């Protein structure tokens with residue numbers, strides 16, 4: 622029988638979850654079972670509460686799969702089969718992924734790339750949206766998990782609404798929803814996408830879009846991919862309370878528990894507070910060890926941090942990673958293209974004592990590798 626050691630995941634995902642969230646999965650339920658239908662209803666309703674939007678204006682549509690499936694579903698659903706034009710504002714890997722989604726589907730996209738270590742530049746966005754081109758969808762990533770940059774989605778949304786009133790404004794808030802405040806109203810967001818196993822700390826297996834219902838209904842017939850049609854998924858959920866195809870039942874049970882725990886532990890404020898503390902401990906501890914961050918101090922993100930590889934001949938990332946993993950601490954490779962970095966996440970079921978322990982392990986591993994601290998990074 623395969624067996625796995627419990628490890629702490631300081632990654633962008635999959636992330637650690639509480640034992641009680643995992644235990645909530647220990648039931649086989651039928652997709653038509655009234656308890657399961659109620660579970661789906663509870664999740665859809667509670668997601669709107671977390672987003673602080675009304676059920677008259679918005680609807681939460683869960684979909685099987687990882688986060689990318691829901692991003693792909695939103696882009697495909699909001700893009701008419703004729704005349705779609707998607708503007709992608711990108712400063713990292715997840716913005717680039719949106720561009721791949723469009724090219725895969727044959728959807729015309731204008732891909733505007735910005736430096737990976739800076740927030741998206743608003744004056745450039747203004748010039749783009751002010752022009753004569755009418756976009757059908759404008760997409761941006763909120764917390765670019767590939768670097769840690771948090772983009773100004775409110776200011777971008779205001780420009781979108783002012784100059785492109787008919788475009789759907791899509792925000793990939795995969796790694797921020799539930800832990801970084803997002804006011805969907807003042808940000809003018811039409812579609813917000815996130816997934817079960819991010820800041821709400823469920824287990825992986827489904828993602829969701831919080832959609833402006835009127836806009837969603839106007840998209841009927843757009844989607845080129847049967848299984849990703851969010852309008853169809855929405856209509857079916859409304860009519861029957863059920864997914865169209867086999868739902869991730871165990872994952873949904875876990876997510877219901879995760880939402881209950883989220884609310885009990887102080888909701889957005891509680892989650893943001895814990896992650897901010899995690900980030901502060903990490904930032905101070907890594908600085909004491911001599912590591913340098915990719916982003917300068919003007920960045921206030923507290924989801925994930927990118928660190929430059931130390932410029933020391935004895936530093937080898939794969940050894941560093943493996944030795945930390947042997948101590949049950951899992952970090953992550955970098956994902957920016959122009960610098961050698963690794964990443965450490967603060968999200969998931971991680972607490973200040975976990976961050977302190979990670980720092981002790983990092984110090985130990987550096988010593989084992991023959992690197993003196995503080996590093997001369």
Ligand SMILES: Cc1ncc(COP(=O)(O)O)c(C=O)c1O
Nearest residue numbers: 633687688689715764766795796
């Ligand atoms: C901002 C962002 N978008 C999209 C994704 C893709 O999600 P998944 O890997 O669950 O498909 C991620 C994953 O971490 C992410 O952080």
